[in-house]
Amino acid sequence: MAEPYLLAEGMTGGYGAADILHGCTLKVEKGQIAVIVGPNGAGKSTAMKAVFGMLKLRGGHVRLGGRDITRLSPQERVAQGMAFVPQTHNVFPSMSVEENLEMGAFLRQDDFRPTIEQVYDLFPVLRDKRNQPAGELSGGQRQQVAVGRALMTQPQLLMLDEPTAGVSPIVMDELFDRIIEVARTGISILMVEQNARQALEIADIGYVLVQGANRYTDTGAALLADPEVRRTFLGG
Amino acid sequence: MDILNAFVALLNYVMIPATAYGAQLALGALGVTLVYGILRFSNFAHGDTMAFGTAMVILATWGLQALGVSAGPLPTALLALPLGIAATALLVLGTDRTVYRFYRREKAAPVVMVMVSVGVMFVMNGLTRFVIGVDEIRFDDGVRFLISAREFKQATGLSEGLALRGTQVLTVVTAGLMVWALFWFLNHTRTGKSMRAYSDNEDLALLSGIDPERVVAVTWIIAAALATTAGTLYGLDKAFKAFNYFHLLLPIFAASIVGGLGNPLGAIAGGFLIAYSEVSITYAFKKVLGYLAPEGWEPEGLVQLLSTEYKFAVSFAILVVVLLFRPTGIFKGKSV
Numbered sequence: 001m002a003e004p005y006l007l008a009e010g011m012t013g014g015y016g017a018a019d020i021l022h023g024c025t026l027k028v029e030k031g032q033i034a035v036i037v038g039p040n041g042a043g044k045s046t047a048m049k050a051v052f053g054m055l056k057l058r059g060g061h062v063r064l065g066g067r068d069i070t071r072l073s074p075q076e077r078v079a080q081g082m083a084f085v086p087q088t089h090n091v092f093p094s095m096s097v098e099e100n101l102e103m104g105a106f107l108r109q110d111d112f113r114p115t116i117e118q119v120y121d122l123f124p125v126l127r128d129k130r131n132q133p134a135g136e137l138s139g140g141q142r143q144q145v146a147v148g149r150a151l152m153t154q155p156q157l158l159m160l161d162e163p164t165a166g167v168s169p170i171v172m173d174e175l176f177d178r179i180i181e182v183a184r185t186g187i188s189i190l191m192v193e194q195n196a197r198q199a200l201e202i203a204d205i206g207y208v209l210v211q212g213a214n215r216y217t218d219t220g221a222a223l224l225a226d227p228e229v230r231r232t233f234l235g236g
Numbered sequence: 237m238d239i240l241n242a243f244v245a246l247l248n249y250v251m252i253p254a255t256a257y258g259a260q261l262a263l264g265a266l267g268v269t270l271v272y273g274i275l276r277f278s279n280f281a282h283g284d285t286m287a288f289g290t291a292m293v294i295l296a297t298w299g300l301q302a303l304g305v306s307a308g309p310l311p312t313a314l315l316a317l318p319l320g321i322a323a324t325a326l327l328v329l330g331t332d333r334t335v336y337r338f339y340r341r342e343k344a345a346p347v348v349m350v351m352v353s354v355g356v357m358f359v360m361n362g363l364t365r366f367v368i369g370v371d372e373i374r375f376d377d378g379v380r381f382l383i384s385a386r387e388f389k390q391a392t393g394l395s396e397g398l399a400l401r402g403t404q405v406l407t408v409v410t411a412g413l414m415v416w417a418l419f420w421f422l423n424h425t426r427t428g429k430s431m432r433a434y435s436d437n438e439d440l441a442l443l444s445g446i447d448p449e450r451v452v453a454v455t456w457i458i459a460a461a462l463a464t465t466a467g468t469l470y471g472l473d474k475a476f477k478a479f480n481y482f483h484l485l486l487p488i489f490a491a492s493i494v495g496g497l498g499n500p501l502g503a504i505a506g507g508f509l510i511a512y513s514e515v516s517i518t519y520a521f522k523k524v525l526g527y528l529a530p531e532g533w534e535p536e537g538l539v540q541l542l543s544t545e546y547k548f549a550v551s552f553a554i555l556v557v558v559l560l561f562r563p564t565g566i567f568k569g570k571s572v
Contacts, residue, residue: 075445084443092436095429103433106426107445149444 003066005030005188006157010060011050019058020046021212026190028157028205033179033189035220037196037233038209044192045087045161047209051190052084052159053077064157079107083155087162087192090146093135097126100134100145104152112152119148122178140171144178151182158182160191164198176202197234200224208233241396242527248385248398249523254515255508256404256473259411262507263466264484265491266418266500267459273435273498274455275336277349282463283485284360287478288327289464290471291368293320294375301377309379310406313468320468325460331356332456340452357482364478373476376403396527403472414465415504418458422500427454435498483548487514490551494558496565505566510551518544 004027014020020043028034036044049055051062053074061070064080072080092100101119105112120127123144129137134145143163150158163179164172172195180202183189193199200206203220208229216229223229264286271279279285296316300306307315339352382405385397422428427450434441434451442448467481474480491510495502520540529535542549558565 074443078443078445086440086443089437090440092433092440094436095432099429099433102426102429103441103444103446106430106433149440 003063004028005032005065006051006190007063008047008051008060009063011047011057011062012059013050013055013057014046015055019212021050021055021057023060023213024050024209025060025214026051026207028188028190030156030188031183031186032204033183033202033220034191034205034207035196035199035203036190036192036207036209037199038207038215039233042209043212044209046212048084048159048161048190048192052082078153078155081153081156082159083150083153083157084159085143085146085150085161085163087165091134091142091149094133096131097134097137097145097148098130100149101152104149107153115152115154119151122151122181123148140167140175143167143171143175147175147178147182151187155187157188157190160189162192162194164193164195172198197224200234238527241394242524244388244394244396244398245524245527248396250512250516250519252400252404254511256407256469257515258508258511259408260466260470260473260507261484261487261491261511262504263411263414263462263469264488265495265503265507266415267462267466268488268492269495269498269500269503270455270462271459272492274431274451275340275349277346277353278489278497279459280350280353280485281331281357281360282459282488283481283483284357284364285324285328285460285463286467286470286484287364287481288360288367289320289324289460290467290476290481291364291478292323293317293464293468294368294373294471294476296320297375307378309402311376311378311403311472313375313472314406314410317465317468321461321464324464325457327360328456328460329453331360332452361478361482368476368478370478373471375476376472378402396523401473403469407469407473410465410469414462418462418500421458431455486548486555487511487551490555490558494554494565496567499565499567502565502567509566510554513554514547514550517541517550518547 006026006028008026011021011024012019024043024047026034026047036047038044046055050057053072057070061068063069064082069077069080092103095103101116105115125141126144126148129141134142137145147160147163164175167175176198179189191199200220200223206218206220206223207214208216208223216223216226218226264282268279268282293313293316296319297313300312300316305315306312335352335356339349379402381399382402383398383400385399388398422432430441430446431451431454433444434446434448470484487510491506492503494509495504495506518540520538522535522537522539525539526534
C-alpha cells in the first residue's frame with residue numbers, strides 16, 4: 001500500500017523537560033477527514049502542533065506527500081502545502097474579511113482572486129461581510145474567516161484546532177458541512193475536536209488519544225459503535 | 237461686545253498656533269504609535285530621533301544654501317528634508333540592527349525594551365549635540381508671513397490683528413500630506429497591509445509567511461520619516477534646540493496614549509487634543525473676554541488658568557486622567 005499523504009509516526013516530545021506526546025502516530029490519506037479526540041490534557045492540540053512543527057520532537061518523524069518535513073519550520077511547512085487554523089486568535093481583528101484572505105495569500109505571487117471567489121462560494125456570508133473588520137463578526141463567522149484564510153494558500157492538508165469551540169450547535173453543524181465540502185475537493189483534513197460525537201460522525205478516520213499516545217484508531221463510524229469508546233470517551 | 241475682534245484674537249493666539257503645534261504632535265505621535273503597534277514598546281528615543289533628524293535637515297539646508305539652491309518662497313529645509321529622512325532612517329536601522337534586534341530575539345519583556353530605548357535616547361541625545369551643538373538655531377527662510385498683522389488690520393479695519401506665518405501653513409499642509417500618504421500605504425499596499433496584520437496578530441502573520449524583520453525595517457524607516465518631518469516642522473515653526481525635542485516627548489506620548497496606543501487615527505486626534513488643551517489652558521483670555529464682556533464688565537486679571545511655564549503639566553494631567561479612567565485611549569488602542 002502506498003504511503004498516506006500525511007504520515008506522522010512515533011512523535012515524542014513536549015514543551016519543557018517532560019514529554020506530552022509518547023509515540024503518537026497520525027495518518028491522513030488524500031481527501032480524508034481525520035479527527036483527533038480524547039479527554040482533556042490528552043495532548044490532542046499538542047499532537048497537532050507537533051505535526052505543524054510548532055513543537056520540537058525528540059523522537060519520530062513527520063512525512064508529507066512522501067517527503068520528510070520533520071526539520072522544517074511552520075512557515076516552510078506552509079510552503080509545502082500545510083495550513084493551520086489555530087483555536088483562538090485566528091483572524092486579524094482590525095482588518096476586513098477580504099484583507100484577512102489577502103494576508104492568507106501573502107506568499108503567493110500568482111493571481112489569487114479566483115481563490116478568494118472560491119472561499120466566498122464556500123462561505124457565502126463572508127462575501128456579504130467582505131469589507132467588515134473580522135473582529136466585529138460573530139464567533140461562527142470568524143471561524144469561517146479563519147478557515148478561509150488558511151485555504152488561501154491552496155493547501156493539500158488543512159489542520160483545524162477545535163474549529164467549533166464556542167459556537168452554537170447550529171453553526172457547528174454548518175461548519176462541519178463546509179469541512180466535508182472542503183475535503184471533497186481533495187484536501188486532507190486533520191482536526192482536533194471537543195465535540196467528539198459529532199466530529200466522529202463526519203470522520204473517515206478517528207484517533208482517540210490518551211496521555212499523548214494512541215488508544216483507539218478506527219473509522220469514525222466504528223469508533224462510535226465501539227461500546228468501550230462510547231463508555232469512556234463519549235459519555236455512554 | 238465685539239464678537240469679530242474676539243474671534244480674530246482667538247484665532248490668532250489660540251487656534252492657529254494650536255493647529256500647527258497639533259499637527260507637529262500628531263506626526264510625532266504617529267511615529268510612537270507605529271513603533272508601539274509593530275515592535276510593542278514605547279520608544280523613548282523618539283524625541284531625540286526627531287532632534288537628530290532635524291539636525292541632519294539643518295546641515296543639509298546649510299549645504300544647499302551654500303550651493304545657492306533655494307526653494308523660492310518655501311523654506312530651503314523642505315528640499316533638505318529627504319536627505320535628513322535618509323540619514324535618520326540609516327541611523328535608526330543601524331540602531332535596530334545593533335541594539336533592538338538582540339532584545340527582540342531574546343523576546344525581552346516590553347519594559348526591558350523601554351529601558352533599552354531610554355539608553356538609545358541618551359546616545360542619540362549626545363550624538364545630536366555633538367554634531368550640531370546645544371544652541372538655538374533658526375533655519376527658516378523663504379516667505380515669513382502669508383498674512384501680517386498690520387496688513388490684516390488695514391484690510392479689515394479691525395483693531396485686532398491676524399498673523400499667519402508661512403511655516404504654520406506649511407506645517408499643516410505637510411502633515412496632512414504625510415498622514416494621507418501613510419494611510420494610503422497602510423490600507424492599499426501589500427507591505428502596508430502586512431504591517432497591520434503583524435500589529436494585529438503576530439503569530440498568525442508568521443503563519444501567513446509575513447517576514448517580521450522586513451516589517452520591522454519598514455516600520456523604522458516610516459518612523460524616521462515621520463520623526464524627521466515632525467522635528468523639522470517644529471524647528472521651522474519655533475526654533476531648533478536639541479533640548480526642546482527631549483521636552484516634546486511628554487506631549488507626544490500623551491497624544492499617542494490619549495488617542496489609543498497602536499491606533500494611527502488616535503495619534504492624530506490625540507495630537508490635536510493635547511495641543512489645543514495646552515495652548516488654551518495656558519492662554520490669557522483677558523483680551524478675548526474684554527471684547528465679549530459688556531461695558532464695564534471686562535476682567536481685570538489675565539484669565540489664564542496656568543502660566544506657560546506649566547504647559548507640560550497639562551499633558552501630564554491629561555495622561556494621568558486617561559491612564560486612570562480609560563487606559564486604551566479614546567479610540568480603542570492597546571492597553572498599556
